[in-house]
Amino acid sequence: MxxxxxxxxxxxxxxxxxxxxxxxxxxxxxxxxxxxxxxxxxxxxxxxxxxxxxxxxxxxxxxxxxxxxxxxxxxxxxxxxxxxxxxxxxxxxxxxxxxxxxxxxxxxxxxxxxxxxxTMPEVREPDRRAWVTATVELISGATGNVARLSSGTRVMVNADLLPPHIRLEDALVVGASVEGWLAGRDLSPEAVEPDFGDFTDGAITLARVMKVTDHRVNLSLHPLVPEFALRRRDVVAGADAGENAEVRLTDMVRMGETVRARVCRGATGLALSLIDADGSTVIVEPPPLVRGGAAWLREGDHAFAAEDGEEEPAEEQVTPATGAVPQSAPPTHAVAGQLEGEVKGLRADVTELRGALARLARDLRVGTDLETLDRLRDEAAQLSSELHRERGRREEGGRMVARLTQELREARASRESPAPTSARTSPEDWPDAEGWIRHEVSSAWATRVTASEKSRYPVRDYRIGPTFASSLEILDAAQFAKAMRAVVDVVTGRVVDIPGRELHRLRQGTGGDEPYVVRADGARCWRASIESNAPSARRLHYWELPGGVVELSRVVLHDDFRA
Known part of the structure; x- marks a missing residue:
């Protein structure tokens, strides 16, 4: 250790x-x-x-x-x-x-x-391997994928170098190119980080629907980046104005569906919206999953999970999300029956071909180290998928526990505490501003922290900056009480456990890559929320000095980023 x-x-x-x-x-x-x-x-x-x-x-x-x-x-x-x-x-x-x-x-x-x-199976590294480009001929899932080199040689495409949450079949398109490391007859593509440089504000691209609830729709632009959470206003047109109240998010999109999405760029970075994602606009091609591969999403290509006794939809066109409930005119019963029969026949043929190819691949590998490697790959992929889902459930549970804990604390404080405005004193009653502020912080701590938590969250050593008192003068009674509660969370150290405080380092600009604000003495400036969901919501700026001592700087408006 x-x-x-x-x-x-x-x-x-x-x-x-x-x-x-x-x-x-x-x-x-x-x-x-x-x-x-x-x-x-x-x-x-x-x-x-x-x-x-x-x-x-x-x-x-x-x-x-x-x-x-x-x-x-x-x-x-x-x-x-x-x-x-x-x-x-x-x-x-x-x-x-x-x-x-x-x-x-x-x-x-x-x-x-x-x-x-x-845990990776111990496989002897081949003496030689080369980076090659091949054309995909057949896709059969995790194993049994065939591609042809420029020399005419057929090779098997595997997922050895891909992360567990990227499916190889999503990265391949029949007739398209794929690049990777060739060792013997095995071709191993590499995952590629997405480049969203072409995704300008207002551009239209494709996204995969990963989750749909009554209040949120989660979209994925690429499996290697976090999902985008869309609120109702981003899916149903006029939702903010009370229009289309009867429309449910499940009426608009379905989990696994590929949809057109409009790119929104702002101060907070990249965001998505399904409003005004015009079906006639030329889309910006989604990024590939592997180097040299095709775009990982294509219109009409969905990932629906078939329910028990229900077949997957044969082919479905992406419905442009314009904010209104999509409507379509079904074909006549005769045409529909004919199309259904043809689709079932084609699906049966494809299933038979896939089965034959899988059997051929297994026969070629029976009794060899490749058979053992295939089995270990399948087991590793299954275990990794289960681990990924379990980790997601655990993280979601942790966030829920933190949120409920904070709501419980605030409910207890509001129940047990008298109105904060009644205990506020005037600065004129004190010989100096520092004495007044320390008194108000102590009073707020007495009501903010319950009796059972006072030993865990004492008021730590803190300082008062030269402009802090003047920044409180324009606050009314309610705003002052909120500011004091935020100060208590900072000087007790609880602020790191409260998601609603949105604690983060202050940067020198609004860009995500701007350097952090650091004072000449090494102190770092932090920013915490005092108010939320309110016009000109206020923020608390404070310095964290070397050694952990806090220095209160200023109470500012939302758009004020000065330290």
Whole structure:
């Protein structure tokens, strides 16, 4: 077990986390008193030799680690997380769940690490392999996919180099090209990160419907990027004005459907809408899943899950989402019956051909190492898919628990606390502004934090910036009370556990790649929400000094990004 206690060692650890590793890496940070809420010895004992356990000192050392890792991917203040071996391939914070000692225990951290262990069959690497381009001739699922090289040689296309959540059959199109590493007669394509540079504001592209509820529609532009959550206003035209109230989201789209979507670019980045996704507009081609491959989505190509006793739809055209309920005129019964018979016949032929090809592929591999490798691939793909679904359910459950916990705290505070405006004092009653502010913070803490939580969330050492008092002068009683509750969450450290505070580092501009605001003394500026869903919602800016002391800076309006 290693312990990181210097900024140089922390920087080296950050590069190690982002590099290619064979095992998960569990990183446990110390509390401000150098103790550990997650027992490193117990974690190391339960994990065994399948993962590495590293401890790190909170303070300057964790600051040095944060500068190397992507946003929200570091640890500090007693929290811990497990980084998967391939974290550097897609360094997104949600792939490594941050565990807080107040909300999680060591067993959950151990489960995270064990779920990230990747077991690969031991296969001797061929002496030679080459990067080639082939033309896809037949698609039969995870195995049995055939492509032809320019020399005329047929090869089998496999998913050995693809992540578990990318299906090989989604990446291949009969007659299209595919590139990959050729070893013997096996061609292994590589996944490619999507490039959305051509997706300008207002452009029309294709997206896959991943989830439909009464209030949300989740769309995917590519399996390697997070899904886009669309609200009702983004799916049903006039929803904000109360129009089309009888229209359900399930009337508009179906899970697994490929739809046209309109690209919206703004200050928050890329977003999608199904409103005004005109069917006559030329679409921007979706990105491919593999290098040199075709676009992963095509109009009329859906991924419906057939229900028991129900056949999958034969061929369905994408309905342009214009905000009105789609209507169509069905064909006559005679034509419909004829088309249904033809489709059933074609589907039976395709099923028979796929079965024959699968049997041929199995016969060629029977009794060889390739048969064992195929079986291990299928088992690994199934287990990875189950793990991916279970991880998603666990993360959703964690978010729900955090949200319900916060709602419970706020409900208790509103029930047990008197009206905050009645206890507010005037600055004129105090010899200086600092004494007044500290009194108001103490009063807010007394009502904000329940009796059972006061020992867990005491008011920590904090400072008051030179402009903080003047920024409170324009607030009315209700706004002042909200600001004081936000200050209490900051000075007690609870702010990191409250999703509604939307805590994040302040940047020098509005772009996602702008540098963070850092003062000459090394203090970092943070921004937390005081109000939400209100015009000119206010925010709290504060500095976090080296060593963890907080300095209150200003209360600002939503569009004010000055420190």
């Amino acid at each position: 290693r312990h990181i206690d210097s900024p140089m060692a922390a920087a080296e650890l950050g590069h190690e986390i982002l590099s290619v590793r064979q095992r998960p890496l569990v990183l446990i940070s110390s509390a401000s008193d150098s103790t550990y809420a997650f027992d490193p010895v117990r974690v190391a004992h339960e994990i065994g030799d399948v993962a590495d356990v590293v401890t790190i000192e909170t303070g300057e050392v964790t600051y040095a680690l944060e500068r190397v890792l992507p946003e929200k991917a570091h640890v500090f203040g007693g929290a811990a997380r497990s980084y998967p071996p391939d974290f550097g391939d897609a360094p997104d914070w949600w792939r490594s769940v941050l565990r807080f000692p107040e909300r999680h225990d060591a067993s959950e951290l151990v489960d995270d690490a064990l779920a990230q262990v990747t």
